[in-house]
Structure formats: structure tokens, C-alpha cells
Amino acid sequence: MIVHPAQLGHQLSLNENPYGPLPSVRAALTDALVAANRYPEFLPRRLPGLIAERLGYPPDRVVVGAGATGVIMHILQEFVTPGAAVVMAAPTFDGYPLLTDTVGGRVVEVPLTRDGHQDLAAMSATIDPGTAVVVLCSPHNPTGTCLRHDALAGFLERTDPSVTVVFDEAYIDFVPPGDRADTAALVERHPNLVVTRTFSKAYGLAALRVGYAFGAAPVIARIRRWQLPFGMTALAEAGVRACYAAEAELALRTETITRECGILTAALRELGYRVPTSAANFVYLSGCAPAELDRLRVGFARDGIQVKHCATGIRITVGDTAATTAVVTAAR
Numbered sequence: 014m015i016v017h018p019a020q021l022g023h024q025l026s027l028n029e030n031p032y033g034p035l036p037s038v039r040a041a042l043t044d045a046l047v048a049a050n051r052y053p054e055f056l057p058r059r060l061p062g063l064i065a066e067r068l069g070y071p072p073d074r075v076v077v078g079a080g081a082t083g084v085i086m087h088i089l090q091e092f093v094t095p096g097a098a099v100v101m102a103a104p105t106f107d108g109y110p111l112l113t114d115t116v117g118g119r120v121v122e123v124p125l126t127r128d129g130h131q132d133l134a135a136m137s138a139t140i141d142p143g144t145a146v147v148v149l150c151s152p153h154n155p156t157g158t159c160l161r162h163d164a165l166a167g168f169l170e171r172t173d174p175s176v177t178v179v180f181d182e183a184y185i186d187f188v189p190p191g192d193r194a195d196t197a198a199l200v201e202r203h204p205n206l207v208v209t210r211t212f213s214k215a216y217g218l219a220a221l222r223v224g225y226a227f228g229a230a231p232v233i234a235r236i237r238r239w240q241l242p243f244g245m246t247a248l249a250e251a252g253v254r255a256c257y258a259a260e261a262e263l264a265l266r267t268e269t270i271t272r273e274c275g276i277l278t279a280a281l282r283e284l285g286y287r288v289p290t291s292a293a294n295f296v297y298l299s300g301c302a303p304a305e306l307d308r309l310r311v312g313f314a315r316d317g318i319q320v321k322h323c324a325t326g327i328r329i330t331v332g333d334t335a336a337t338t339a340v341v342t343a344a345r
């Protein structure tokens with residue numbers, strides 16, 4: 014049974030794009046369905062080629078997967094031997110502790126600073142010879158805070174090159190260009206740096222499962238070894254191609270979400286909540302007493318608003334104007 018979005022109330026727990034595919038993207042997907050009886054490429058070449066071309070890289074610098082989650086899984090499979098440490102902030106995207114566990118790695122968590130930033134000094138201090146991978150996210154999930162270029166560059170300089178650094182940019186398209194780290198320059202200098210991105214967020218293709226990583230060719234070749242034959246759908250390629258052709262329209266949607274994020278942040282701060290400035294499509298209510306978190310949990314559930322409850326706060330995806338009104342009303 015297909016559940017219509019209206020039956021779900023406000024689905025604000027997964028940082029999805031509130032808008033369905035653009036008409037041009039929908040048309041491309043419908044066209045691609047005509048050939049649904051045919052297998053996609055045995056191992057994807059055209060899709061990573063398309064993304065690489067967009068980034069200005071040769072195709073061997075990009076690897077695709079079933080969402081960024083699929084790529085992250087392959088990175089951990091390649092670099093984490095049983096018992097090796099994967100250092101990450103806490104809280105972070107749930108996929109990191111979960112997939113580390115799947116590959117037999119050891120999760121090493123470093124608490125966020127009080128203002129919702131990843132504590133790079135503490136993370137560096139945690140790295141030891143048993144560390145295989147360090148994960149950094151910018152913007153960070155669940156707080157939406159960004160890592161500045163200089164902070165990332167400094168972190169990479171002091172990190173042993175035997176440690177793979179995953180820099181997760183799932184929400185990069187929401188970040189103003191001036192606030193983005195220059196990852197293109199950093200991957201040239203640091204062959205242990207892998208940057209991951211996704212089409213699930215700003216591009217609104219979460220159902221199609223398309224993510225990718227870029228970095229130095231040798232590190233990407235190692236990750237590519239784990240790809241599943243016929244593992245990427247033909248719809249993924251059609252969807253990405255159509256999105257690239259509609260960048261201007263997509264940018265308007267991203268701007269709308271960013272504006273709504275500012276409105277939601279201001280309204281929640283006005284109610285007295287501590288909300289870090291988010292550069293993504295979600296906001297994080299932090300610093301609440303347990304009784305207040307419980308009150309919010311009950312209020313959101315009563316009003317049919319699905320949000321993500323974390324140990325230290327509540328993450329709320331930015332939806333449309335009606336969703337913002339519903340969230341603020343429930344919080345009040």
C-alpha cells in the first residue's frame with residue numbers, strides 16, 4: 014500500500030526534501046521506466062562519469078553507491094579491519110555507528126562542543142595507531158553547524174596519512190559558497206581524504222538511492238572494489254542527468270528551504286530554545302531539560318509531527334510553511 018504524504022502529517026524526521034521531483038525530472042524517470050526490463054550497467058561507468066564531469070575530475074576520481082550510505086558502507090568495508098577504531102562525533106548521522114558495527118569496527122565517540130560543533134582538538138587527541146577512519150560532517154547532522162576550511166585543513170595536516178578521513182558533505186548544496194571548505198584543493202594535498210555527497214537532500218532523489226565519493230584515484234579505486242554488480246539502477250542515472258539539467262530550478266527550491274530554515278530557527282529561539290545556526294535543511298533544539306524534551310515529544314506526536322529524537326536534543330527537518338507553523342505551534 015502506498016501511503017500518501019498527507020496521511021503522514023508532517024514527516025520531519027529524515028531530512029528529506031519537502032518537494033517532489035521537478036516535472037522535467039519526473040518526465041525523465043518515466044522515460045527511463047520504459048526500459049525497466051533491461052539490466053543497468055554491470056558496474057556503473059556512465060553515472061560516475063557524469064558526476065565526475067560536473068566536478069571537473071576524470072572518472073576514476075569518483076565512486077557511486079546506493080545513497081551516501083552505500084558509499085560509506087564500502088569505505089568502512091575497505092578500511093576498517095575487525096576491532097579498528099572509527100572516530101566520530103556524538104551525536105552524528107546514525108549510519109556511522111551502525112555501519113561501523115556492521116563491519117566489526119569499534120565506534121569511538123567524541124562529544125560535540127556546547128554550541129554544537131565537532132570538537133576537532135578532542136578528535137585529534139583520540140586518534141591512535143588503532144584508528145582506521147575519522148568521520149567529519151559539514152554541515153554536521155544533527156546540529157547543522159559547518160566546519161571552516163582552515164579548521165579542516167589544520168585537522169588533516171596533523172592526522173597521520175594512514176588514517177582515512179571521511180568528510181561528509183550530504184548537505185553541502187544548502188551551504189553558502191563562501192562557507193564551504195575547499196575540498197577540491199584538500200583532496201589534492203591529502204590522498205587519505207574522501208569526500209562523500211548525496212542526491213537525497215537538495216536534489217530530492219532520496220528514493221532513488223544515489224550517493225558518491227570523490228578523492229585521489231588510488232583511494233577511490235579501493236572503495237570501488239566493493240561495488241555490487243548491477244547495484245545502481247538505471248533510474249538513478251536518469252534522475253541525476255535530469256537534475257543536472259534543471260540546476261537553476263533546483264537552486265530556487267534550495268533557497269526556499271534555506272529561507273524557511275531561518276524562519277523556523279528565529280521562531281524557536283524566540284520561544285527560548287537554544288538552536289545552533291544551521292547551514293542545512295534541519296534545525297536542532299538543544300540544551301533542553303529532560304522534562305522539556307518529554308513535553309516536546311508528546312506535543313509533536315499529538316500533532317502528527319515526526320521529528321528525530323537524539324540523546325541531547327531534537328532534530329527537526331525544515332519542511333514547507335505549514336510544517337513550520339505546525340512545529341512552532343506544537344513547541345509553544
Ligand SMILES: Cc1ncc(COP(=O)(O)O)c(C=O)c1O
Binds near residue numbers: 080083108153183219
Ligand atoms: C550526514 C549524512 N550523511 C549521509 C546521509 C545518507 O544519505 P543517503 O544515504 O540518503 O545518501 C545522511 C542522511 O540523512 C546524512 O545526514
